[in-house]
Amino acid sequence: MTRQTSRILIQRACVLTMDAALGDLTEGDVLLEDGRITAVGDQLSAEGAQRIDAAGMILIPGLIDSHTHMWQGPLKGLGAGNWGMADYQKHVFPLREKFGAEDMGDATFAAGVEMLDKGTTTVLDFCHNVMTPAHADQALAAHRRTGQRIVFGYGMLGSHGAPASEQDWRLAQVRELARTLDAKPTSLLRLGIAVGSLEYVGLAAMRREIETGRELGLPMSFHQNPPGQIRELHAAGLLGPDLLPVHANVATDEELAALAACGAGISFTVEGEFGGGRPMSIIGRAHRAGVTPSLGVDIPSRVAMDLFSQMRLTFHVMRAEEALAERLAGRWPLARRPGTPHAQPRHMLEYVTVNAARALGLGECLGRIAPGCIADLVLLRTDPYGMSVGDPAAHVALQASASDVDTVIVGGVVRKRGGELQDMDRAEAAAATRRVRSRVLAQ
Structure with a gap:
């Protein structure tokens, strides 16, 4: 094309x-x-x-999505009734093991077409389903086909129980891709690293991945779920504006101050977080602390690939959190006072444009x-x-x-x-989804 x-x-x-x-x-x-x-x-x-x-x-x-696992596009609806992380880990995430390289190509293509159709021009594709080098190759080929602007977060997380040596071939492929992919800001396809989660891989492995990313000048992102991880990374000297935490719902004000001091942001995936019962005061606290929020769909297996719905939900979640704080302080019924309410509709558009561009390292030109x-x-x-x-x-x-x-x-x-x-076919995307479901879900 x-x-x-x-x-x-x-x-x-x-x-x-x-x-x-x-x-x-x-x-x-x-x-x-x-x-x-x-x-x-x-x-x-x-x-x-x-x-x-x-x-x-x-x-x-x-619109810029700062965190989505695009390989889950054909799995939409599979996680609709999930109740917390346990359900996700049981019903959705293990399907990584069933995805072949061909499935990665089809799934990524289908998700890219749908997201472009809905106005999402740029995505940080947190591809934590690189089970073989061919999985990454097929996902990248699909991105080239759609022509969506992508930061491809090469996933460092291996199979459950996989030997630590798997990190070696993944980092080797990252180095090769860094050599061959165009790193200019105008490139439609740029390389990044989806760093392994601290609770799964440990600090030593995470340090190696981050240091490799910095050596190669790559943007990086990581899931931040258990408490205290930002503090641990800060103590290890690993925080930086090129390392984007995702979720961070339990981050303390001290951790937010550390992120703000190094110019970092946080990617919030509000529908999945809020629907999963996580504490949501973090968005307003981060914004006030100078840690720029951005938004992502995260898991298409549960959440629609649509940033308009994410903006709307984020606004109302933030307003609800502010109203709760007012009630608990005895200030009821609600009345305006200096600095309250903080969340404004325009902030939501900032989260999926200027803030997200900054989170992806493209703030000067996107x-x-x-x-x-x-x-x-x-x-x-x-x-x-x-x-x-x-x-x-x-x-x-x-x-x-x-x-x-x-x-x-x-x-x-x-x-x-x-x-x-203009140059994509919705029917082709739908057919790609059907192929994945046939092979992975036997549907």
């Missing part, structure tokens, strides 16, 4: 730049050239450019609509019922849905227009 970048002029959109210097444009134009945004303003001219009339639409940066930034954009329809009154970012976070995604642009290339995918 050949993709040519072109000169595109988007006209008359309500532009949410997510850039502090530019702000919002009630009706503005955005010019794209050679995969980058070159101008943002009013009534721009661009001779010979392809024109997109976006009157009545909202233009936002492409997640904003500003000259020089990578041209990853989404146009949202507001018809037939019109845009909300007030802040248009609130419309995106609380009113919009994946069905409103009209146009998706990745690297200056139109991937969806007028609600229709």
Whole structure:
């Protein structure tokens, strides 16, 4: 499939730049050239450019998911009734052992098409199902096929009871991929490391993986579930802005201060965390502490691959946590006071654009609509019922849905227009899902 970048002029959109210097444009134009945004303003001219009339639409940066296991795409619904981690570990996670390399390719392709269709242009694919080198190769081939912007988190976690020596071939493949994959920020496929969980692999193995990642200049991420792990990593000198914790629901204020001091963020997967009974005050505490939150779907086996629903749920979870604190302090009924409520609808859009770009190490060039930034954009329809009154970012976070995604642009290339995918076939993605289910679930 050949993709040519072109000169595109988007006209008359309500532009949410997510850039502090530019702000919002009630009706503005955005010019794209050679995969980058070159101008943002009013009534721009661009001779010979392809024109997109976006009157009545909202233009936002492409949505960025900072933590999803894309291999679970075809397993959607399998974890719907899970009750805590025990159910997940019993019914979903062991299926890693049944996935062949071919299944990894099909599953990753199907998930990528669906996520692009729903406006998610970039994903940190935390691929903790690299059971053989071929598993990684097939997943990477699928990413190349979809053309979604990916940070491929090469999974270091092996099979249950696997020998520690498995780390050797995984790190060897990471080194080879680092040599061959394009590391430029504009590359659609960049390498990262999905570091093994501290409770499974231990500090020594985790240190080796992190040090390898830093030697190679790779972004890294890790699951942070049991208490005290951030403190342990900090004491070991391993925290850094290139190491993204996921979940961290039980992190202490001291640990948040350590993350903030080194410029790190946290990826929250709110639907899975909240539905799994985890404490949720962490998002507001992290935000206030200067630890930038970002959002991810996490487990498609349970959660829809849709960042709009994640924004909406996150807002209401954060507001509920703030209201609970007010009740416990005897301040009831609710009344506004300085600094409360803290969570605002616009914050949710920040979490899946500017914050997520920073979490992936792309904060300088992604997640904003500003000259020089990578041209990853989404146009949202507001018809037939019109845009909300007030802040248009609130419309995106609380009113919009994946069905409103009209146009998706990745690297200056139109991937969806007028609600229709341009160079991908939904039927092909559905067929890939069926193949995985037939082989893995015998359905």
